[in-house]
Amino acid sequence: MSEQTSERFVMPGELLGTAEEFVPGPGTYEDGGRVYAALLGHSHVDPAARAVSVQAVHGIPRIATGDLVYARVDELKSQMAICTILASATTRRSAPGVPEGTVHISRAKDGYTDSLADEFAPGDILLAEVIQGHPSIKLTTAPPELGVVAARCQSCHGMLSAGSKGLVCLRCGATERRKQSRSYGLLRPVDSAHGSPPH
Ligand SMILES: [Zn+2]
Structure with missing residues (x-):
């Protein structure tokens, strides 16, 4: 195994090895006799199959202050x-x-x-x-x-709906209280470029 193909974090376009050394697997592409990463992710070499592949790392944001x-x-x-x-x-x-x-x-x-x-x-x-x-x-x-933004009735597990007097169970009619968001019942992305709450 060459230095180029040991398991590591790779960027798209990064050289993984030559087409003579490795069969290009999922997440890679071959160009001009060389195999490159097509994705941001971790490269893997299967020695038996002589194949190299890249498993994608999705762009999940790190949880940071203000999110x-x-x-x-x-x-x-x-x-x-x-x-x-x-x-x-x-x-x-x-x-x-x-x-x-x-x-x-x-x-x-x-x-x-x-x-x-x-x-x-x-x-x-x-x-x-x-x-x-x-x-x-x-x-x-x-x-x-x-x-x-969403809650269930503590007696019957029915969904609670926001009403004028707090939350009302749609199934049994019980009322409950919560620290409700203004957008209770409206599960939708929040419009904010920076992840801070709208004011
Ligand atoms: Zn209920």
Whole structure:
């Protein structure tokens, strides 16, 4: 195996080896007797087949401060809601590695919150802003645009619909309260060039 073809991160157009050494596999192309990467990704050599291929790395954005994300509430603790970050709200791409994020009780809404159970329930889908991306992901749902965007009834699991008196279960008629986003029920990408919430 030559230095050119050991497994590594490659750019499109990067030389992987010669057509004499390797059969061009998926994610590569041959040009003038040389094999190049066609994708951004990791190159792999199959010695038995004498083939080289490139497995794409999709352009999933790193989660960074200011990003808007969709997150599912998994668990409520006394001081924080523990969430799974599902996707970027701006690109709708799924988040890499299903990272965990937390909403501290002081960041759930503007003003004092007695209990996170008054604002969220497990299973709720939040639209949240990343206030810290590293080393742990911290989220806020305080601005009016942010908060719960989809939720289910805690007694019957029916979908809750936004009404004038809060959230109403479409199945059993129960009413529930959440820290609702203005865009509750409207799961759509947020119009923002920089990922910050619209004002
Ligand atoms: Zn219900």
